[in-house]
Amino acid sequence: MCSVHTVTILKYTLCTSILIFLVDLIGGFISRCSLLIGDSLQSLFDIVILLMLIVGLAYSEKPADLDHPYGHGKIKYLAMYTVALIIIFASILLILNAVEKLKHIERIEYIALPIAITALSMNIARSSLLYLGYTKTREIVLLLEFKHVITDLAGSILIFIGICLSFSHPVIDPIGTMMLAMYLMYIASKYLKESIHPLIDTVSSNYFKEIVSTLKSLSIPTNIEVSEVRIRNIGGEYVIDLKIKAPKSYTIDYMHKIAKNIEYGLKARKRLRVKHVNVVSEPY
Ligand SMILES: [Zn+2]
Known part of the structure; x- marks a missing residue:
């Protein structure tokens, strides 16, 4: 049903997302910019979602075996559940850290700017790849992923503006991080609810x-x-x-x-x- 091309495009998108995650996370620590670290958490979600999609498309035909008499559907919900918990935990750490930063305002390093530009460029590349992939294959899954990364791109642009403003107003980095962390916790709690039902096998x-x-x-x-x-x-x-x-x-x-x-x-x-x-x- 799904062409090999679709999986290939999703794999490239996954690689780009992992790169964005690493650039944001490492760059955030180097430049002491919490906004970048918050942005990296967003990419962590993308990585799991893409992995779930790729595994789902590539192995949906994998038959049930003796150990898994009903197929291999549950593992992806467990992955999402775990990542949602990690994101909530990391968001709490980010908020605590932002409170500390508000008490002792410190400037972020200028290297945060080229790092943010790099992450933003990769974000744009990722969106273009998905869009081109969709126009070629007309696979709905690529269109949905494109819509998803476009909202991520909008978020990253906001974060980029926040970083630019932080150079003149250092208070923006911790305050923006708090807002971002709360948003991430909200998203994570939604994923948590979505993944818990299939995990504990409830029937509504x-x-x-x-x-x-x-x-x-x-x-x-x-x-x-x-x-x-x-x-x-x-x-x-x-x-x-x-x-x-x-x-x-x-x-x-x-x-x-x-x-x-x-x-x-x-x-x-x-x-x-x-x-x-x-x-x-x-x-x-
Ligand atoms: Zn995302």
Whole structure:
């Protein structure tokens, strides 16, 4: 479904994001500029998101094995969960550090400027690469990533302006860092919530209702009764167990057809992310 080119473009984007992360982080420490360190945390998110996309596209066909009977979907949520925790922790450190800096105002080193320009240029290169990739392949995943890095680019431009202003007004670096850290914590908490559900395998009541209404919309003969619908969430994909009861006169062949009909009907609705459907049939 996804061409090799898409994965290649995403891999280049990943490499650029790792470079931006390193330049911002190391540069931030060298120049004592907290804004750059904050910007590096933003790239950390990009690295995980891109890794998740690449692994998802490249290995989505990887079949389940004995150790992972339901496939390999869960590991990416664990990665996101871990990184979100790291970002929250790092943001708290940044805020504490900014408070210290407000007490003893110190100037950031001028080297922060060329470092910020380098990071910004790589940011622009990354956006252009994704955009060109999208115009060539028309892969929606590249368009979505492009939109994502464009908002990152806007953030980096703001940070760049903040750094420029910090040379004349040193107080801007710690204050800007506090705002950035709070924003990062907000984003991280959103990712935390998103990744915890597939990790602890919860099934929302809305999802259950959606499955039931989908079952009703399938053309199942009226004298066949669907019951005991059970849903399991396995790493963000779902396994549906259900029972169908039919008159004794129905043949096994016919019941099998109905079971297949239910299975295809549920799986066809891609957004429901149904992985398996187990149907038990019983006469009445
Ligand atoms: Zn980002």
